[in-house]
Amino acid sequence: MSEVGNLYQERVERVFKTLRLEQADRVPVLGTYGTWSAYYAGYTDSETNWDTDKCGKAMLKVAGDIPMDMTHQVFNRPGSVYQALGSKAFHYLSESNIVQYSDQSANIMKEDEYREFSGDPFRFFVDKILPRKYRELAQDSPVRDLALTKGAMQFGMYGGKKGAIKAALAQQCKMPLLFDGVILHPLDWIADFFRGIKGVFMDIRRRPEELAEAVEALTPLVMRFGMGQVHMAPPRPNPKVLMMPLHLPTMLNTKDFNKYYWPSFKKVMEFFAAHDIYVIPFYEGDWSRYYDHLQELPAKKTMGWFEHGEPKELKQKLGNTLCLIGLFPTTLLQYGTKEECIAKAKELVDALAPGGGYIFGTDKEVISPKDAKAENIIAINKFVMEYGIYS
Template sequence: MDPAQRYNEKLARLEAVIKGKEPDRVPITPMMSIFHAHYAGYKSNDVIYDYQKNKEAALKVANDFDFDSMIILTGLEATFMSLTFLRNAPDVVPVARFMQAQFHEVLDDVYTKWPGIELGDDTQPQFIGREIMKVDEYELFTRDPTDFLNRVAFPRVCRAMAEPGSPEANAAFAQYGAELAKFGAAQGDLIQSLAQAGVPTFPTAWSYAPLDVISDFLRDIKNIVLDIYRHPDEVKRATEALIPLLIESAKVTGNIPPEVQKALGTEVVECFFPLHLNEYLNPKLYNEFYWPALRKVLEEVIAMGQTPYILFEGRHDAHLETLLELPKGKVIGVFDKTDPRKVREVLGDHVILSSGPPNSLLIGGTPQKVDSFMKDMLNDCKEGGMMVYPGVDGGISGEAKPENVQAVVEAVKKYGTY
């Protein structure tokens, strides 16, 4: 099968699941940060700093493993940055969505640590977070979130921008712009190269849960939990104020140029939502502080015609029923620690299920154990449409054994057909 035929077959399989139809088999849709580096004989910092090596490693994986799509993510969460630029520089929002090592070197952000800088050369980048907004600044933030992000938070987050308008800050900002352009070009080249190898990539928009923005980027997780009890009204007003921005983020990043949409051969646009606080909140708090604002964003994103691709980090068991409030078949759900059988029990085929073996199995197991796991999961869960997400708890680990990853592919071909 030539690459073009391979591409069309995989794309048809993916689109069928997303559109509620039955494909020939369950598609395999992994994400990885450094598995491809190790598989190609590189260290993590090789692919993080060298776009060409990153592409070479990704293509080696694409050619050796029969995945239906691949997400290569060498960056860390930076929705803070994209929201900061949303009003005045919307064109850079899509490429500013993740913090890259190159951006970190220029901006000296306080959120992240990187291999070869603060960490060892072959380690995973780390998002560490920080308290940026003080508790008495809620009102100032709520009055105009974009203005607060630009004038108050941005200089605190990026140490190179601590004195806006200074020669040092101006130089750093110019360098950041240049690095954004390089990264954007490299990403376009990677997607095109994967397509030429027969592996499709869906256009992807970006949004976020409102309360997670405050927790991840402004107050830090330990403070937001206290704020919910001590300053509940301020927290609610702040999350409400973020709703329009997060809808606009999806709209701007999902505005795919027609020529790009045509080249990729699909009208599907996914919108990525990583959920972080969900596991930390009991149902009462989740339904009062987290879900209402997130639901409004999700409903608008669905109304735009995008497909929310939600990463439910941690255990989402206690909150599954809330997803029944969304339109049926319009959300893809990757469930990190929630048993996919539980998802099926509560939700049936209301969401497009994405699940797979955990990294503990891919790292410490055997192909035989992987085969057994996959057989049981697919037999129990594939009806109603699903996707397989190897290394469901964070994407395929850099320490995963290639033979175990290959066993996932072979098991899907054996047990994942319809």
């Protein structure tokens, strides 16, 4: 097989070897370029949400222009599905703007409905949540049935096009994708989609035990949802990977974190680790007060995508437990010089790369067209690939 033909597998092996906390030939580079990719290719977020083919063209352009070992996920949302179901939550401030999610629309579950919710979360989700979030699903038959049919058809078409994007990236750019799906922590799920963030913080004070019961009841559904996505993903020799964005922990005091968040989070992480599935949480905010908690996670079975943290402390505390990624500030990619960006990349590689278990990436997904300058991204990625070689 040619060197180009081997490139895809070389990239996959480099990333997954690092995920296992082994030392690869060099530090891998993960592309975390979300809706920024649309703007880089000359589209808007709105265009790529409504036309998945344009999303694919944008990802191919980014994968062809920017040096990296792997990209994280197909970035667009299926606008046609939301339209078919009559979504109340997702909207645009303008045709060219990034899709917005309304927290007010999330507050659709009443505070006195926790007991009913905990009794059968899936049934409550189908019978109560979906009709409240989607106008067409609140209609009587046959309007509701037609909306479901349209939504299912649109979602199936969207899934097929996502698969085509993944295949095109592999064949044309030799570029693998990391994530096979996305899951949410039960408390984040309740806050994001059922009660709203303000509602959850009121419930912590007013209905603490009912909220705790709801989190526990929803945890098995999170596992089922993740396994469903894994089973739908195409087979591959390496473990499947799920992303898990974490929203509330750094807003909680430690006592509430220990009660409402940590037990179910640990349970979910241990469940997927036992099934040889990597869950990669995005640790939003400053997690330094929870590092001792994270040391209890199954070793060599996860990766931590960190937004903030002192690199040497992260390596010392968690380097033997989980693969590390993140910390490179997107603000520097937009406002810094090329020299400043390279200096920061060197600082992170020097602190985090020794011994392996480190993948270079940004502190958050690059979304807005003003999140990063392409020339700075290219410069730091090339630098890491040349500088981060293990002797």
